[in-house]
Amino acid sequence: xxxxxxxxxxxxxDQRYWFAAIAVLLLAWPFLFGSFWARxxxxxxxxxxxxxxxxMIGGYAGYLxxxxxxxxxxxxxxxxxxxxxFGYPFVVGFALAIVVAAVLAYLVAVPTLxxxxxxxxxxxxxxxxxxxxxxxILEITGGTFGLSLPRSPDTFIGIAVPxxxxxxxxxxxxLVLCTATMLLTYYLFERHEFGYRVKALRDDxxxxxxxxxxTTRVKRQVYVLSCVVAATFGSVYAWYIVFIHPNDVxxxxxxxxxxxxxxxxxxxxxxxxxxxxxxxxxxxxxxxxFLGSSTFYLPLIGVLIMVTVLFAPSGIIGILRGEVGRDxxxxxxxxxxxxxxxL
Amino acid sequence: xxxxxxxxxxTDLTKRFGALTANDEISLxxxxxxxxxxxxxxxxxxxxxFNTVTGFYEPxxxxxxxxxxxxxxxEPHRLARRGLGRTFQIVxxxxxMTVRQNMLAVQTDDGRSRExxxxxxxxxxxxxxxxxxxxxxxxxxxxxxxxxxELGRVLMLDPDVVMLDEPAAGVNPALESRIMDHxxxxxxxxxxxxxxxxxxxxxxxxxxxxxxFDSGRHxxxxxxxxxxxDEAVREAYLGGTTAEDDxxxx
Numbered sequence: 001x002x003x004x005x006x007x008x009x010x011x012x013x014d015q016r017y018w019f020a021a022i023a024v025l026l027l028a029w030p031f032l033f034g035s036f037w038a039r040x041x042x043x044x045x046x047x048x049x050x051x052x053x054x055x056m057i058g059g060y061a062g063y064l065x066x067x068x069x070x071x072x073x074x075x076x077x078x079x080x081x082x083x084x085x086f087g088y089p090f091v092v093g094f095a096l097a098i099v100v101a102a103v104l105a106y107l108v109a110v111p112t113l114x115x116x117x118x119x120x121x122x123x124x125x126x127x128x129x130x131x132x133x134x135x136x137i138l139e140i141t142g143g144t145f146g147l148s149l150p151r152s153p154d155t156f157i158g159i160a161v162p163x164x165x166x167x168x169x170x171x172x173x174x175l176v177l178c179t180a181t182m183l184l185t186y187y188l189f190e191r192h193e194f195g196y197r198v199k200a201l202r203d204d205x206x207x208x209x210x211x212x213x214x215t216t217r218v219k220r221q222v223y224v225l226s227c228v229v230a231a232t233f234g235s236v237y238a239w240y241i242v243f244i245h246p247n248d249v250x251x252x253x254x255x256x257x258x259x260x261x262x263x264x265x266x267x268x269x270x271x272x273x274x275x276x277x278x279x280x281x282x283x284x285x286x287x288x289x290f291l292g293s294s295t296f297y298l299p300l301i302g303v304l305i306m307v308t309v310l311f312a313p314s315g316i317i318g319i320l321r322g323e324v325g326r327d328x329x330x331x332x333x334x335x336x337x338x339x340x341x342x343l
Numbered sequence: 344x345x346x347x348x349x350x351x352x353x354t355d356l357t358k359r360f361g362a363l364t365a366n367d368e369i370s371l372x373x374x375x376x377x378x379x380x381x382x383x384x385x386x387x388x389x390x391x392x393f394n395t396v397t398g399f400y401e402p403x404x405x406x407x408x409x410x411x412x413x414x415x416x417x418e419p420h421r422l423a424r425r426g427l428g429r430t431f432q433i434v435x436x437x438x439x440m441t442v443r444q445n446m447l448a449v450q451t452d453d454g455r456s457r458e459x460x461x462x463x464x465x466x467x468x469x470x471x472x473x474x475x476x477x478x479x480x481x482x483x484x485x486x487x488x489x490x491x492x493e494l495g496r497v498l499m500l501d502p503d504v505v506m507l508d509e510p511a512a513g514v515n516p517a518l519e520s521r522i523m524d525h526x527x528x529x530x531x532x533x534x535x536x537x538x539x540x541x542x543x544x545x546x547x548x549x550x551x552x553x554x555x556f557d558s559g560r561h562x563x564x565x566x567x568x569x570x571x572x573d574e575a576v577r578e579a580y581l582g583g584t585t586a587e588d589d590x591x592x593x
Contacts, residue, residue: 193457196440196448204435206399209419210428211496212450268439335438 026175030168038167040285042240045174047281049181049233050254051261051273056226058259059268060189061219062202064117067108067124069254070131071101071227075234076249080147081140083239090152094235101231102224109220128255135246146245149238170240177236181229186270188225198222199268203338230258260301264308266317275316279304309333350375350410350535351396351427351504357404358388358395365391367559368405373504378526378536380550380567382543384579387556389539390432393506397429398422410503424452428502432509432539434489436481442468442492443477449499460499467495471525487518494525504535511545523549555579 030038050072057065078100079093088096112123135141142148152165161169189195200208201215208215238244257280265276280301287296312319313333351373358366365388373379381389394400396407398419406415409427417425437445446464455463468474471491476484481492490510497505510526511519526549530536540546546553547567555563555570557579563570570576 193447193450193460196437196444197450199440200437200445200448203437203439206419207431207435207437208448209399210397210423210431211448212420212423212452212500213448214418214420214450 030171035167038171040282042167042171042174043285044278044281045171045178046233046237047257047261048274048277049174049178050230050258051265051277052181052185053226053229053233054255054258055262055267055269055273056185056189056229057223059262059266059272060195060198060202061222062268063113063219063223064121064259065124065223065226066121066252066255066259067126067128067131068226068230068258069252069256070128070250071105071230072234072237072254073131073135073244073246073250074101074104075231076238076244077135077141077147077234078231079235080149080238080244083149084147085140090235090239093239094232097231097235098228101228105224105227106220109223113216113219113223125252125255128250128252132246132250135250141246144246146243146248147238149242149244151242152239170236173236173240174233177232182270182274184229190270194218194221202268260305264304264315266315269315269317272315272317279316348375349373349408351537352408353392353396353405354408355405356392356395356402356407358391358400359403364559366395366402369556369559369561370405371554371561371564373535373537374552375503375535376530376533377551378530378538378549380546380553381537381539381556382541382546382553382570383556386558387579388559389556390508391559392556393429393508393537393539397427397506420450423500423502424450426500426503427506428497428500428504429506430490430493430497430508430510432512434486434493436484436489436492438482439480441478441480442473442484445481445492446496446499449496451500453501463499467498470498471495472521487514487522490514490518490522491525494522498529502534504537505529506537506539508539509541510538511540511542519545 025032026041029041033041053071054065054068057063057068075097078097079090082088082093082096083090108124108127112120112127115123136144152161189198197208197213197218200211200213201218205215234249238249261276261280262273263276264279265274266272280297283297283300284294287300288294308315312324313335314321314323318324349372353369353371355368355370356366357364357368367388369388369392381392383389391400395402398414398417398421401416406413408414409422409425412425414422414425414427423429437448440448443464446467447460465474465477468477471494473488473491473495476488481489484492494505494507494510507526510522514522523545526536526538538546538549540549550567552564553567553570554561555573555576557575562575562579563573565573
């Protein structure tokens with residue numbers, strides 16, 4: 001079978017049925033469960049995509065990016081500013097979000113990717129915080145008042161938008177974006193030589209350099225790509241939620257959630273962010289719906305992180321692979337430290 | 344060596360770490376097609392020399408010429424793509440990838456198609472006799488297999504010169520012999536080798552010429568028998584003993 005065969009073509013028989021069943025369920029979701037669950041679904045898809053975007057730089061490349069959430073906010077504000085300040089349609093805002101995120105990420109990548117381990121984490125965290133403060137004082141972002149986006153019309157050049165501008169519509173937009181992110185990750189990081197080079201520089205940067213890999217260039221490419229993906233989700237979120245504020249879309253908790261989701265699911269794996277994203281998002285939503293507190297899940301997440309790091313450092317994926325014995329844990333814990341250059 | 348030309352040459356190559364001069368004006372010329380051994384006591388500057396030549400350290404003085412071009416201060420990946428490959432003292436396979444993926448990670452400028460590259464991986468793995476574990480994760484390989492994989496990755500560069508840092512260290516005698524056979528075979532096909540090795544039996548059978556380092560200086564050069572009789576070499580290894588039956592420890 002050729003290397004460029006479609007994903008589903010590579011799957012063994014049983015998995016193909018599972019894949020098809022999940023695809024049908026995702027496509028029919030809003031019609032099966034209604035608008036409330038469509039909203040839950042679109043949130044889950046968004047967070048899975050965001051966790052995957054962090055996983056590109058954090059999991060595959062081993063760079064602990066604590067400022068990644070800033071690009072979600074940048075995407076939101078780029079789209080919002082294009083729509084509010086300049087009156088462009090969302091599509092232009094979406095394109096602007098990609099361009100702004102790519103340019104900024106590149107400018108940030110040049111100095112910060114010279115750093116490793118905790119130094120890189122601190123530098124990116126500081127960047128995110130400074131961007132939030134800047135957004136709070138700039139007029140173009142709405143400052144402390146935030147930015148109200150126009151609700152898009154239900155027609156586009158005279159043609160009715162499918163499902164109008166509703167939860168169902170945004171559910172499908174997120175489904176497309178999340179699927180595209182997963183396919184991109186699968187192709188680039190699991191099948192393409194680019195992904196092997198990214199993993200190589202994570203495992204041993206000197207060895208990678210000695211094998212002709214321009215590690216500086218590859219790191220910048222991964223960082224820019226991961227930031228652009230986060231920005232695309234930010235722009236769609238802003239379009240959907242209609243009102244954005246720096247304290248919401250540039251909040252540190254956004255990065256924290258991405259990190260936790262990728263860590264719990266399994267770093268540097270294709271499906272880890274799906275499991276981690278679903279677990280954390282559903283815990284948050286369920287605690288909000290059934291326990292009346294949107295923060296009740298946080299202590300539980302704290303316990304889960306401790307359990308994961310101590311007993312299953314390779315996350316849910318590691319548990320599914322059966323890597324839960326003492327030797328596996330010791331080995332995985334060592335690899336986790338090495339991955340982030342913390343040992 | 345009348346029909347040979349110099350492929351790798353350092354002139355007064357110097358590397359300092361603070362007050363320590365790890366490489367002190369090292370001038371050394373490696374002929375195309377030879378196997379050059381580098382020996383010397385621990386701390387004599389052998390690995391620093393490798394790191395400076397291959398671009399991992401910025402030299403404090405001197406020049407490096409490779410295949411007729413000055414390459415002083417080039418980045419390691421650029422030198423690797425130019426045809427100067429190297430391995431490390433501590434083997435470092437990319438553990439979370441298969442053997443085949445380790446090989447495919449190598450980046451060259453030779454314009455090979457994806458298929459050609461995959462075919463080349465198959466050829467090299469077969470040559471090194473590790474094709475049966477091509478789809479196994481590198482983390483499960485034995486130390487000797489990891490050494491072979493490391494050599495295989497370097498061969499993906501189609502290098503003119505390969506610099507090997509202790510290729511026989513920690514390898515069982517059978518595998519050591521296999522590695523040496525591969526080096527000889529590749530050398531017969533035209534690949535030049537520069538080898539650091541502490542095992543003098545290996546060096547004796549492997550190297551055409553041996554360079555001896557001591558305290559960051561290049562103190563002697565010649566075939567193995569010549570350097571083992573050299574006064575300066577005896578001094579470096581044995582601390583000044585002059586008994587007639589003393590020689591470089593083999």
